[in-house]
Amino acid sequence: MIRKIVIVVTLIVWQILLFVSAHEFAVGSFYTEPPIPQQKSTRTPELGFVTQRLDNFDPANNQTWQMRYFRNDEFFASGGPILIFVGGQWGISGGLLQGGQIYNIAEELSGQMFYTEHRYYGLSRPTPDVSVENMRFLTSEQATADLAYFIEHIRQLHPEYHQSEVILIGGAYAGSIVTWTRQRYPHLVAGAWASSATVLANFEFIEYNEVVGSAFNHLGGENCFQRLSGAFSQAEQLISEENFTEISNVFRICENINFDDPYDVMEFFTILLQPLTRVVQYHRDGDITEVCASLSEVPAESDIQAYGRWFIRRVLGENPLPNDCVDFHFESDIQLHRNISWESTAVQRNDRQWFFQTCREFGWFRTTGSTSQPFGSSITIDYYLKFCSEVFGDIFTADFIRQNIRRTNVAYGGLNPGVKNVYFTHGSIDPWHPIGILTDFSPDSPVDIIPDASHWQDLGSDEPSDSAEIRAVRQRATNLIKLWSGLA
Secondary structure (H helix, E strand, O other), rough: OOOOEEEEOEEEEEEOOOOHHHHHHHOOOHOOOOOOOOOOOOOOOOOEEEEOOOOOOOOOOOOOOEEEEEEEOOOOOOOOEEEEOOOOOOOOHHHHHHHHHHHHHHHOOOEEEEEEEEOOOOOOOOOOOOOOOOOHHHHHHHHHHHHHHHHHHHHHHHHHOOOOOEEEEEEEEHHHHHHHHHHOOOOOEEEEEEEOOOOOEEEEEOOHHHHHHHHHHHOHHHHHHHHHHHHHHHHHHHHHHHHHHHHHHHEOOOOOOOOOOOOHHHHHHHHHHHHHOOOHHHOOOOOOHHHHHHHHHOOOOOOHHHHHHHHHHHOOOOOOOOOOOOOOOHHHHHHHHOOOOOOOOHOOOHHHHHHHHHHHEEEEHHHOOOOOOOOOOOOOHHHHHHHHHHHHHHOHHHHHHHHHHHHHHHOOOOOOOOOEEEEEEEEEEOOHHHHHOOOOOOOOOOEEEEEEOOOOOOHHOOOOOOOHHHHHHHHHHHHHHHHHHHOO
């Protein structure tokens, strides 16, 4: 009997369970909490809840829900800043307040630490399920309002904070949320550190895979770049020649794939690309060179054979069973993501919620529509449009999504948010940085690009291998927070 493999991906390791969903592997694996930093504290952060309105903008709607957060007052002294690490499209855990940069800053500035959970993620569940009807309350605007009310709540609950300024810290989508909260509620928030903030909504995000490719070229070398280019080119050639037996053997494809279905083909290439994008997005020193070394282990191999060997090892493990295979069937993903239960796989992994947000507000559809990357041209915008409409309804047409993307950029300003006291930082090999603010637009909101750094790497623990540039960014963030808190 053939055993289908489900790959559950964390930020650090690949775990193997039963039954694969290709889209779960390709997309949902990104939507997990930032890496828990090295633990410097033995104090367990306190878990708390705050009552929030279901709809912050409709006074006639009195429905409420419980927003989850963690608190660590290990270093707080009167006048120290209130440091809020803002959660994004993931569930939160207290370990993030026991190390990393928020912990270091709190220690230096006698700050109070909080970590908030975004509505509809983790255990912050505003509605009985995540139907399309219920997820109409899942928007970035509602999330920024939640933070505003959270700040009001903790100030009322803790009169000792009356001399303290509020500083928000967030990475990736949460970096955008802290930017937009400072923009909309400047009377509540004194400043923000926005790491890897994705502030520009766009339809077809071709730059993402361009950065992935350039990172392999820059850190892995031209031969590695060409090896990857050859592998994807040869895979596309085998499909065009209808040589399905060979390509299935190379990548151990389950029998339910239909290479005559363009969406199965796009699913297939999305899966092939996924492990490489993870290597770059969460890169640490040596990750890319390790991949490239593996691809050249057997010089006599063709490019596709070399990549297939690495891919199978990465996805199925070092010793897969003889009949283990990977399921690339597009329709099985549609069914998986239609499940509206909080306990369903796609919802537990934050896939359904986040994909709804991208379809409704942001786009960020990562196609291979650029010729300036080595991963072929098989992943088109149709893949994402089909997924949005099949999972969330026929209203999610290209025009509908484009209109909502325009609305998002009008609401927040895109690359010109017009905010003060926000520090924008990006890693140069973070594939998301092209949709972030990359140049200073205000003396009060500086920007730093960290050479060869990856996604929100600057928010993590101090490491002996950290570059001088990443250390300088962390020090600058501390100095700015000290200034905004009135402590300079």
